[in-house]
Amino acid sequence: MTNIPVISVHNLVKKFGSFTANDNLSFEVYEGEIFGFLGANGAGKTTVIRILSGLSEPTSGEVMVAGFNAGKYPEKIKRSIGYMCLKFSLYDDLTAKENIMLYGGIYGMSKSLIKERTHELLKNLRFEEYGNKLISDLPLGLKQKLAFSVAILHEPKIVFLDEPTGGVDPITRRQFWEMIYEAASRGITVFVTTHYMDEAEYCDRISIMSEGKIVALDTPAELKKKYDAESVEEVFVKIARPEYKPHPFGERLMRKKDMI
Amino acid sequence: MKRFLGFVKKEFLHIFRDFRTLIILFGIPTAQILIFGFVVSTDIKDAPVAFLDFSKDEITEKISDKMCSSGFFRRVDNLQSYDEIDKVFKKGKVKAVIVFGQNFGRDLISRGKSTISIIADGSEPNTATLITNYITAIVTDFNREYAGVSAAGSILVQPEVRMFYNPELKGHFMFVPGVITLILILICALMTSITITREKEFGTIEVLLVSPLKPVHIIVGKVLPYFILSFIDVIMILVLSWFVFDLPIKGSLILLLSETMLYILMSLSLGILISTVSKTMQQAIFISFLGLMLPTILLSGFIFPIENMPVAYDWVSAILPPRYFIVIIKNIMIKGTGFLFVWKETLILVIMTTLFIALSVKNFKVRLQ
Numbered sequence: 037m038t039n040i041p042v043i044s045v046h047n048l049v050k051k052f053g054s055f056t057a058n059d060n061l062s063f064e065v066y067e068g069e070i071f072g073f074l075g076a077n078g079a080g081k082t083t084v085i086r087i088l089s090g091l092s093e094p095t096s097g098e099v100m101v102a103g104f105n106a107g108k109y110p111e112k113i114k115r116s117i118g119y120m121c122l123k124f125s126l127y128d129d130l131t132a133k134e135n136i137m138l139y140g141g142i143y144g145m146s147k148s149l150i151k152e153r154t155h156e157l158l159k160n161l162r163f164e165e166y167g168n169k170l171i172s173d174l175p176l177g178l179k180q181k182l183a184f185s186v187a188i189l190h191e192p193k194i195v196f197l198d199e200p201t202g203g204v205d206p207i208t209r210r211q212f213w214e215m216i217y218e219a220a221s222r223g224i225t226v227f228v229t230t231h232y233m234d235e236a237e238y239c240d241r242i243s244i245m246s247e248g249k250i251v252a253l254d255t256p257a258e259l260k261k262k263y264d265a266e267s268v269e270e271v272f273v274k275i276a277r278p279e280y281k282p283h284p285f286g287e288r289l290m291r292k293k294d295m296i
Numbered sequence: 297m298k299r300f301l302g303f304v305k306k307e308f309l310h311i312f313r314d315f316r317t318l319i320i321l322f323g324i325p326t327a328q329i330l331i332f333g334f335v336v337s338t339d340i341k342d343a344p345v346a347f348l349d350f351s352k353d354e355i356t357e358k359i360s361d362k363m364c365s366s367g368f369f370r371r372v373d374n375l376q377s378y379d380e381i382d383k384v385f386k387k388g389k390v391k392a393v394i395v396f397g398q399n400f401g402r403d404l405i406s407r408g409k410s411t412i413s414i415i416a417d418g419s420e421p422n423t424a425t426l427i428t429n430y431i432t433a434i435v436t437d438f439n440r441e442y443a444g445v446s447a448a449g450s451i452l453v454q455p456e457v458r459m460f461y462n463p464e465l466k467g468h469f470m471f472v473p474g475v476i477t478l479i480l481i482l483i484c485a486l487m488t489s490i491t492i493t494r495e496k497e498f499g500t501i502e503v504l505l506v507s508p509l510k511p512v513h514i515i516v517g518k519v520l521p522y523f524i525l526s527f528i529d530v531i532m533i534l535v536l537s538w539f540v541f542d543l544p545i546k547g548s549l550i551l552l553l554s555e556t557m558l559y560i561l562m563s564l565s566l567g568i569l570i571s572t573v574s575k576t577m578q579q580a581i582f583i584s585f586l587g588l589m590l591p592t593i594l595l596s597g598f599i600f601p602i603e604n605m606p607v608a609y610d611w612v613s614a615i616l617p618p619r620y621f622i623v624i625i626k627n628i629m630i631k632g633t634g635f636l637f638v639w640k641e642t643l644i645l646v647i648m649t650t651l652f653i654a655l656s657v658k659n660f661k662v663r664l665q
Contacts, residue, residue, distance in 0.1 A: 089506050111508070119506040121499050128498075129313045130306065141302030142507045 040067045041100075042194055042225050043088060048097035050083050057083040059248040061097070065227060067193075070220050072239030073229040074272060079245040081229040085198050088227065089119050102193045115143070118187035118195035118224075125183050128172040132163065132182055135171060136189065143190035150189075157185045177208030181215060188219055195219065197228040201235065213238050233269035242268065244275055251275050299509060303517040310491070311521055320487065325479045325529050329536050332471040343427060346373035346390045348381065353401035359412070359438055360394065368430050385417055392416040392427045472537045473625040474598035476530055476556070477618045481592050483526045484563030485570065488519050489580040492571035511660060519564045526563075530556050546632025555628065555642065559621045562645050565652035566617070572659035592618045620644050 043065035050058040057080045065071045075081045086092040088101055090110025099106045102116035119125075126135045133154060140150035158164050161181055166174060174182070180200060188195050197216075201209045213235065220226050228239070236242050236256060243253040252259055252275050256268050265271045311317050345363070349356050363369045372390055375381065384390050395413035397403075404410040414431050416424035492515075495501035504514050530553075537543035545552060566588070574580040592598060595609055596618040605613065613619050620641040627633045635642070 086502075091502060091505055111510075114506065114508040117506065119503055121502050125500055125503045127306070127310070127500060130309055134306070134309065138302055138306045139503075139507070142299050142504075142509050144299055144508065 041065065042067050042102055043071075043227065044098075044100045045088075046098045048084075048087065048099055049095045050080075050087060050092070051095045056248050058087070058094075061250055063243060063250060063253055065194075065225060067225055068220055068223050070216060070226045070228065070238065070240045072236045072242035073227065073245065074233075074236055074242055074268075075229075075245030080248045081245055082198055084245075085196050085227070085229060089117055089196050090114065115190070116193040118190065118192040119198075120183050120187040120196070120200055121198045126171045126179060126186065129170060131168050131170055132158070132174070133167045135182070136186055139186050140189055145190060153189055157189070161185065177204050177211075180204055180208070181212060184212065184215055188224060191222075192224065194225040194227060197226065199229055199231060201230065201232065209235070233267065233272055236268040236272075244272060246275065300513050300517055303509065303513065304520055307491070307518055307521045311525070317487070321483060321525055321529065322532070324482070325475070325533055326536065328475045328479065329472065329533055330540070332475055341368065342370045343368060343391045343423075344372040344389060345369045345427075346375050346381075346384050346393045347371060348375040348378070348393055348395045350398045351396045351400035351402075355401040355404060355442075356396040359396075359435065362438055363394070363431065363434050366430075366434055368434075381415060390417075391423060392431070394431065472533065472541075472543055473622055473629055476533055476625060477559075477596065477598060477622050478589075478592055479529060479533065480526055480556070480560055480621075481563050481566075481588050481618055483529060484519075484522055484560055485567040485588050486581065486584040488522050488564055488567030489570035489574065489584055490577050491518055491522075492568065493574055493577045493580040496571075497576050515568060515656075515660070519568065522567075523560055523564060526560050527553075527557065530560075543629075545629050547628035547634065551635055552625065552628045555621070555624050555638070558642065558645055558649070559617070559624075562617050562649040562652065565649055565656060568656040569652050569659070572656050591616050595619070597622050617645060617648050 041064040043063075045064070046062050048058055048061040049056065059080075061084065073081050073084065083092065087094050087099055088106060090101075090106050090113055094107045097107075101113045104112040104116075106113050127138070130138065136154045136157065137150060140153065145153075154167075158167050161178075163178070163182070166178065171179060171182075184195075184197070184200060187197075201212055204212065209232070216226050216228070216238075228235075230236060239256065241253065241255050242259065243250050245251070252263075252271070254262070259268065259271045260266065263271045263274050265274060311321070347360050349360070360371065364371045373384060375384065375393065381393050381395075384393065393415045395415065397411060397413070400410050400412070412435060414428050416427050418424050492501075495504065495518075501514075505511070509517075534543075534545065538545075567584075570580055570583050570587075574583055591612070595605070595613040596616050597613070598618070624638040624641045624645075627638050631637075
């Protein structure tokens with residue numbers, strides 16, 4: 037991790053009609069950093085990711101990604117970013133190898149390079165025997181890991197992950213985060229949104245969004261100190277839901293609801 | 297370009313791996329041609345008829361023999377009185393009764409004019425119309441023989457126009473252009489709108505839009521396989537009709553195929569337009585079916601003639617592209633006319649295509665914001 041910003045956002049506002057999804061956001065993400073983006077449902081996380089990846093145009097404000105203005109020239113950033121969205125991003129009716137071929141081809145990689153990476157990737161994931169299987173026949177955990185590998189196949193500067201581990205078991209989640217660490221160690225900046233508060237602990241820095249605003253941004257350790265909390269989850273509850281008072285009987289129930 | 301080809305290859309894989317898509321692409325056209333050709337045939341063959349002959353002379357004998365030897369009609373009964381007509385109809389024994397008046401033969405010889413009554417079972421209007429047309433044709437034919445080439449003393453009306461172009465009275469011909477029109481709308485508009493909305497629904501479109509592929513590449517890449525496959529479909533239908541029903545193509549094959557390509561392009565742009573306005577596959581299917589399939593079947597002149605429609609339906613029909621394509625393709629295939637006779641319809645299709653593409657481009661951009 038360095039101190040060179042690869043993403044810098046100044047006064048970003050995104051409105052859908054009269055609804056303000058992103059209310060005057062400003063933040064920076066540094067090269068090689070794992071940047072966690074937290075927030076309840078509807079807090080505006082996905083909107084931010086869409087704007088950063090050039091899918092959506094900001095209403096106002098400046099968004100620089102990998103040295104280019106993402107709002108004005110989305111085509112320029114496309115080669116420098118990878119993207120994996122909440123919904124599954126591989127094609128079910130193609131095999132693992134065909135999916136890799138397709139995305140490699142779309143990003144203009146040469147055939148020999150794709151072959152080499154495919155081999156490497158399948159080996160690292162201990163995936164060799166699945167290479168020629170249809171994606172629809174693979175278990176969800178494997179699919180997610182494969183989708184992540186495909187998203188960073190072209191060695192982007194930044195990879196955006198929108199709730200990449202939704203619905204995956206804890207062991208696979210752990211493995212997934214190992215992959216994220218590995219990518220970050222190669223210098224790839226990881227911008228990740230998540231619902232799982234334990235995952236937030238793995239990030240270098242986290243930002244917490246509530247109702248379209250960033251209400252906290254720091255390292256997990258600093259945040260815990262500042263809010264006198266034992267875990268990021270506690271921090272989150274204290275900041276993002278100030279009105280939240282644990283119900284004497286239903287605390288666990290309500291927490292679960294928050295996390296879903 | 298390489299990126300684009302990889303993307304097209306993926307689209308072909310989608311199609312060839314999906315059994316249902318393959319059925320729609322190749323099973324339905326084959327089935328439709330065969331079903332329409334054989335089962336829903338509008339031909340009349342050995343239709344049972346009865347004669348009520350009060351004149352009982354040489355001429356009435358000749359006419360009824362001519363009818364029964366034509367292969368279209370079969371004499372099942374000779375009636376004696378008007379009362380029996382109702383009975384045979386109610387029993388369902390006959391499709392029509394032919395009545396010769398008391399002085400049929402004498403009138404024809406002395407005044408050169410005589411009347412023959414054809415009573416058809418109106419509860420089956422299509423068959424009834426066909427039967428009366430066929431009988432009319434046969435009688436007209438008889439007139440020519442009887443009166444010589446000049447046919448000055450023609451007793452009956454001319455047969456309907458389609459006989460001029462369909463002298464063997466084969467109904468199959470009429471269905472082939474209709475089926476091609478319908479199949480192309482089905483494949484091009486419905487299938488492309490589904491394939492694009494599927495990417496939206498599964499979220500894969502976002503990954504594609506984030507990638508360096510340009511939106512125009514995505515769209516063209518998605519519809520190109522359907523363009524190729526539907527063109528193969530048309531050729532398949534033509535070959536099938538030629539082998540099974542001996543359907544000739546009277547006009548220029550090149551003109552026919554060029555017009556078909558224009559129509560495919562129009563349908564594809566319509567499919568893209570539908571996909572830009574619908575968020576889910578279900579919505580796309582709904583719009584395609586209600587907005588395209590049903591009107592095409594009902595109002596384009598495929599089954600029901602436009603001339604017989606109330607004025608309001610005619611207006612609706614005027615905005616349906618298939619209506620114009622049916623005219624073009626019938627003209628080329630059956631009448632054998634050239635481009636000069638279909639340029640107006642062609643121009644309308646070109647204008648519609650341009651309009652749909654312009655609208656889709658506008659909508660597609662809006663969606664990216």
